[in-house]
Amino acid sequence: MATLASPAPRSGSAAFFRRRQRALRLMTVPALVVIAAVIVFPWLFTVYMSAFDWKIGTVAHFVGLDNYVGLAKNQRFLEAIVHTFYFTALAVVVPLILGTIAALLFHREFRGRGVLRAIFTMPMMATPVAVALVWTMMFHPQQGVLNYLLTSVGLPPSLWVYSPTFVIPSLVMVEVWHWTPLVMLIVLGGLASLPTEPYESARLDGATEWQLFRHITFPLVLPFLMVAAVIRTIDAVKAFDTIYVISQGGPGTASETINLYLYLQAFAFYNIGNASAVVVVFFAIILALALLLLHVRQRTKWSG
């Protein structure tokens, strides 16, 4: 499948060339074996198991598409899809906006920029479970530091993750804190690659800062924003650690996303057949979202 685009070797020996290709292909074999075992096999197994009614410890029955039909009628699963989209929409849009603002700030030169940028990007690499623990304590309605901050500026305290209405926005807050730095770094990379000429001529014509941003910076950075949007969407749809640690999908099922529902089906009820069907549907949703965004991204691409 791999075609070689480089010029033919000067020695002119086709046998030499073929031997080289074969050796290179052999070098990829160990990795392919590992990938087949831990990545491709699970995919195939999942699709296969989704056609069975099987709990661990029982005999598997072939049920065809029944698991999928069941999911389509499953109120709890359908609600989980809604929660996932709600969470994802917020957890993509807010970091994109804040990340762009942060990138515009860090694009300027000022004293202490390097240190402050390093501090700003720290959350991104922090272990999600550790982050989730700290936020769990901050969200505490009676003793949490967040309610202290709210009341000290005269606002009413909130129930945060203990309220069915606020649980998803609260979880998004953690996600925003965690991942805005990644958006910032992607956009900052975009800003660094911008040409300077359009700005100079626009300034000569007396354009305001806002006009510069709206008509030059934003369109030029848009492709980078789309990259950030694709990555953020994939990660937000799959968010698990913080939700699982902070709210376990609760209160009730108010913050139960597809991934949380999947976890319960698989590892609390050991309902492998049904969970496998959830995985297939879930992957289809992720793929559809990614393709949609890649399509949009293709259309925003600038040539040059």
Added chain:
Amino acid sequence: MATTLPSADVPVALPRRPRRWTLRRIARKAGFAFAVAVIVSPAILVFLWMLSLSLKNELDNSSYPPIFIPSQPTFANFLHVFADNSMGLYFLNSLIVSGGATLVALAVGIPAGYGIARLQAHRTTVLVLIARMTPALSFLIPLFTVFQYLGLNNTLTALVITHLVITVPIVVYIMAGYFETLPRELEEAALIDGGSVLATFRYVALPLARPGVVVGTILAFIFSWNNFVFGAVLAGRATRTLPAAVYNVLTFEQLAWGPLAAAAIVVTLPVLLLTIFIQKEIVAGLTAGGLKGG
């Protein structure tokens, strides 16, 4: 700050006044500083609060309004999590699992990255993107079932194998990208002089690729270290990785905030220290999957 001069044929119409400390300018500077402070403070404050919680005794931690500076700083919380929650054992487990999975990934991933780069088989990196899009839990269900069958559940071996899901794609991706950037002339010269492909890889390409190997190693290690769900599902009491163990501190000691914060610091500090070495390459790692900017 070097503002490029307009080219010669444009009439220079910039009679810039010498900058003075006018009120307007001071206001703008203050506004900018304020904006930077607002955007940076959540990052620093959460970490400081974590540190503050870990260094306070339970009395300070349960007081309201909260105490920010510990009245009597103490390391008791750290001692507690190591003594009573066997953090030392879990730390070692995490080192073995992430270290093992990273070593295997390097062993298979570096040659594969070289092969992909020199065969120009760019399409194979699409696999990395798809692997990234697949929810981690979906790898877990089949692997869990197989490990159950083989009696491997609750073993570190099972965890190392599962963590290959994370480490192999990232190493292959980073190494393929890095070998691409190396000049081919040296390798071709070695090949023409009769060196085998393997020898060329070993003695010419590999030494040049050392920086790429460092980045791949650190990224693979960090992503594996940060993973929670594999350890939470597959590990037994004695084989938990750090994130899974720390989560257990939460469930058993609901309101012991000091030990919780100390445990959180023990998990995440090694990662934060490692990132200092690869500030720039982190973005490449986190966006892995062929989505290069632009």
